[in-house]
Amino acid sequence: xxxxxxxxxxxxxxxxxxxxxxxxxxxxxxxxxxxxxxxxxxxxxxxxxxxxxxxxxxxxxxxxxxxxxxxxxxxxxxxxxxxxxxxxxxxxxxxxxxxxxxxxxxxxxxxxxxxxxxxxxxxxxxxxxxxxxxxxxxxxxxxxxxxxxxxxxxxxxxxxxxxxxxxxxxxxxxxxxxxxxxxxxxxxxxxxxxxxxxxxxxxxxxxxxxxxxxxxxxxxxxxxxxxxxxxxxxxxxxxxxxxxxxxxxxxxxxxxxxxxxxxxxxxxxxxxxxxxxxxxxxxxxxxxxxxxxxxxxxxxxxxxxxxxxxxxxxxxxxxxxxxxxxxxxxxx
Amino acid sequence: xxxxxxxxxxxxxxxxxxxxxxxxxxxxxxxxxxxxxxxxxxxxxxxxxxxxxxxxxxxxxxxxxxxxxxxxxxxxxxxxxxxxxxxxxxxxxxxxxxxxxxxxxxxxxxxxxxxxxxxxxxxxxxxxxxxxxxxxxxxxxxxxxxxxxxxxxxxxxxxxxxxxxxxxxxxxxxxxxxxxxxxxxxxxxxxxxxxxxxxxxxxxxxxxxxxxxxxxxxxxxxxxxxxxxxxxxxxxxxxxxxxxxxxxxxxxxxxxxxxxxxxxxxxxxxxxxxxxxxxxxxxxxxxxxxxxxxxxxxxxxxxxxxxxxxxxxxxxxxxxxxxxxxxxxxxx
Numbered sequence: 025x026x027x028x029x030x031x032x033x034x035x036x037x038x039x040x041x042x043x044x045x046x047x048x049x050x051x052x053x054x055x056x057x058x059x060x061x062x063x064x065x066x067x068x069x070x071x072x073x074x075x076x077x078x079x080x081x082x083x084x085x086x087x088x089x090x091x092x093x094x095x096x097x098x099x100x101x102x103x104x105x106x107x108x109x110x111x112x113x114x115x116x117x118x119x120x121x122x123x124x125x126x127x128x129x130x131x132x133x134x135x136x137x138x139x140x141x142x143x144x145x146x147x148x149x150x151x152x153x154x155x156x157x158x159x160x161x162x163x164x165x166x167x168x169x170x171x172x173x174x175x176x177x178x179x180x181x182x183x184x185x186x187x188x189x190x191x192x193x194x195x196x197x198x199x200x201x202x203x204x205x206x207x208x209x210x211x212x213x214x215x216x217x218x219x220x221x222x223x224x225x226x227x228x229x230x231x232x233x234x235x236x237x238x239x240x241x242x243x244x245x246x247x248x249x250x251x252x253x254x255x256x257x258x259x260x261x262x263x264x265x266x267x268x269x270x271x272x273x274x275x276x277x278x279x280x281x282x283x284x285x286x287x288x289x290x291x292x293x294x295x296x297x298x299x300x301x302x303x304x305x306x307x308x309x310x311x312x313x314x315x316x317x318x319x320x321x322x323x324x325x326x327x328x329x330x331x332x333x334x335x336x337x338x339x340x341x342x343x344x345x346x347x348x349x350x351x352x353x354x355x356x
Numbered sequence: 357x358x359x360x361x362x363x364x365x366x367x368x369x370x371x372x373x374x375x376x377x378x379x380x381x382x383x384x385x386x387x388x389x390x391x392x393x394x395x396x397x398x399x400x401x402x403x404x405x406x407x408x409x410x411x412x413x414x415x416x417x418x419x420x421x422x423x424x425x426x427x428x429x430x431x432x433x434x435x436x437x438x439x440x441x442x443x444x445x446x447x448x449x450x451x452x453x454x455x456x457x458x459x460x461x462x463x464x465x466x467x468x469x470x471x472x473x474x475x476x477x478x479x480x481x482x483x484x485x486x487x488x489x490x491x492x493x494x495x496x497x498x499x500x501x502x503x504x505x506x507x508x509x510x511x512x513x514x515x516x517x518x519x520x521x522x523x524x525x526x527x528x529x530x531x532x533x534x535x536x537x538x539x540x541x542x543x544x545x546x547x548x549x550x551x552x553x554x555x556x557x558x559x560x561x562x563x564x565x566x567x568x569x570x571x572x573x574x575x576x577x578x579x580x581x582x583x584x585x586x587x588x589x590x591x592x593x594x595x596x597x598x599x600x601x602x603x604x605x606x607x608x609x610x611x612x613x614x615x616x617x618x619x620x621x622x623x624x625x626x627x628x629x630x631x632x633x634x635x636x637x638x639x640x641x642x643x644x645x646x647x648x649x650x651x652x653x654x655x656x657x658x659x660x661x662x663x664x665x666x667x668x669x670x671x672x673x674x675x676x677x678x679x680x681x682x683x684x685x686x687x688x
Contacts, residue, residue, distance in 0.1 A: 155597050169543035169544075170544050203498055203501070203586070203589075211581075211582040212501070233593075234586040234589035235592055235593030235596075236593060237590060237593065238594055239597065254533065254586060254587060257535075257566035258569060258570075261568060261569065262590075262591055262594050262595070265487050265571065270623070273622045273625075274619055274622075274623075277622065280619045283620075285615070287619065290608055290612050291606075294605045
C-alpha cells in the first residue's frame with residue numbers, strides 16, 4: 025500500500041491541477057493513500073468532498089521559483105515541499121511529488137531525505153519526447169553539474185533499472201551522450217565513462233550524438249547534469265519556438281487559415297507525441313525515498329501520470345532493489 | 357588582395373558546389389585569387405573555362421569522413437586538405453576553406469597552420485540560425501572538448517571580434533551558455549568563467565539558458581567544445597526531424613495535401629530563416645591563418661557566402677588584429 029505525499033503549492037496550475045489529479049487517482053486506487061500539503065482552504069475549493077484515502081496537511085508557506093534553493097529548504101521549515109520531504113524522511117510517506125522550484129526539490133531530496141547508501145550522487149531523470157513516440161529517459165538533467173565517470177556509471181545503472189521496472193522497457197538500451205559515435209571520441213569525462221559502461225552488464229549501445237537523441241536510438245541517455253540540462257532545455261525551447269512560429273505562419277493570411285483548417289487535425293496528431301503531459305514526472309534517482317519532480321506546467325493529465333509512476337515506484341520497491349544492488353557495488 | 361585556397365574534395369556536393377561557387381565569386385571579385393585543390397579532371401568537368409584568377413592544384417588523394425583525423429593529416433601528405441593547409445602555413449594563401457571531415461580540418465589547422473601566439477586553444481565558430489533570423493555565433497562547437505575558464509574568456513573575445521568585424525554586428529552581445537540566468541549558477545567551468553567575462557570590456561549579457569539560445573538573446577554564445585557540439589547537433593537533428601515529420605504529415609491524406617498547397621509558401625518562408633546556406637561557413641578561430649569549415653551539405657549558395665566571409669577575414673586583417681590583441685593579454 026503506497027503512501028504518496030503531494031506538494032500542491034508548486035507549478036503553474038497549482039493547486040487546482042495536482043488536487044484534481046489526486047482526486048481522480050484516489051477514486052481508482054482505493055488502496056493508495058494520498059496526502060496533500062498546502063493551503064487547506066484553496067485545496068478544499070477544488071472539490072465538495074474528499075475521499076477517505078486523501079488527507080490534507082495545512083500550510084501556507086511555500087518555496088518560490090526565485091528562492092535560493094538550499095537556503096529556502098533550510099529556513100522555510102513550514103514550506104509545503106519541506107513538510108512533504110520530512111514525511112518521506114520519517115517514513116510517514118513513501119514518495120513525494122512536487123512541480124515547484126527544481127533546485128529546491130533537489131535540495132530537499134539531498135538534505136532532508138538523503139542519499140541511498142553507496143550512491144555517490146543522485147540524478148534527475150525526466151523522459152524526453154522522441155520522434156518515435158517512445159521517449160528517452162535522460163539523466164542527469166541538472167542535479168549533478170560536475171559528474172565523474174563513476175557517477176555516470178551509477179546514473180546508467182539507475183536509469184536502466186527505472187526504465188525497465190517503471191516504464192516497462194525490456195532490456196533498456198543505454199547510450200552515452202557524446203560528440204561522435206566512435207569509442208575514442210569525447211571529452212575527458214565521456215572517454216573515461218565509455219569503458220566502464222562497455223564492461224558493465226547493462227545493454228550499452230555506445231556513444232549517442234546529440235542529433236540522434238530524439239530519434240529514439242536509445243531508451244536511457246547518460247550525461248552530466250550540465251549537458252543534460254542543456255539538452256532538455258534546448259529541445260523544449262526549440263520545440264516551443266517552432267510550434268509558435270508555425271502557428272503564427274498558419275494564421276498569417278486568409279489563404280493559410282483555410283489551409284490550416286485542412287491540415288490541423290493531422291498536425292495536432294503529429295505534435296501530440298511531444299506532449300510532456302504524457303510522460304509524467306521526473307524521478308530524482310539515488311535519493312533514499314521516492315521523489316518526483318513534475319513539470320512546472322503540468323496539467324491534470326501530467327499529474328495523473330506522475331502519480332501512477334510514483335505509485336509503481338513504491339509498489340515495485342525500486343528503492344529497495346536499488347539499495348540492495350548498491351550495497352555491493354562490484355556486482356553492479 | 358586575398359588569396360583563398362579551396363579544398364574541393366570534401367562535402368556532399370563536392371566538387372561541383374565549391375567549384376561553381378568559386379567561379380561565381382571569381383567573376384565578381386576580380387582582385388581575389390582562388391586556388392582549387394582536388395582532382396583536376398573532375399574540377400574541369402564543372403565548366404568549359406576558368407578565369408585567370410582561378411588556378412587548380414591537382415591531387416586525387418583525400419581525407420574521408422571515416423579517417424581518424426590526426427593520423428590522416430599526418431600520413432596523407434597529398435590529401436587536398438593537407439595541401440591547402442600547407443599553402444596557408446607557407447604564406448602561399450591567406451585562408452583555406454573545406455567542407456570535409458571536421459576533425460581533420462581542426463587537426464590540419466592545429467598541426468599544419470598552428471595557433472596564434474597567445475591563444476591557448478582555438479575554437480570552431482559556426483553561426484546557428486535563430487528565430488529572429490539574426491543567427492548566433494557559437495563557440496566552441498567542438499575543437500576544444502575540455503576547456504578551462506581562460507579558454508572560454510579567449511573564445512568570448514575572438515567571437516566578439518569576428519561577429520563585429522565580419523558579420524557586421526555592432527557591439528556584439530556575448531552570452532555564457534549555462535543552466536540558469538543567475539550569476540552563481542552552473543558547473544565549475546561556468547562559475548569560474550562568469551567573473552572573467554563580467555570584468556572584461558566585452559558586452560557581456562550574462563548567463564544564457566539553452567531554451568533561450570535560439571531566440572536571439574545574444575550574438576555570441578560561449579561554451580566548451582562538448583556543450584557547443586551538443587547544442588549545434590541537437591538543434592540540427594530536432595529541426596530536421598520536425599521538418600520531415602511535418603512534411604510527411606502534410607502529404608498523409610488528400611485533405612492535408614490540399615491544405616498543404618495553401619500553407620506551403622508561407623511555411624517555406626518561415627523555415628527559410630533556418631537555412632544553413634545563408635550563414636556561410638564556420639571560422640576556426642585562434643589558428644594562425646584563415647581556416648573555414650563549410651557545412652558538409654553546403655550547396656553553391658552556402659559556399660558562395662563562406663567565400664565572402666573568408667575574403668572579409670583576410671581583407672579586414674582579422675588575424676593581424678587578433679594577434680596584436682593577444683600579444684598583450686592583459687589589455688584584452
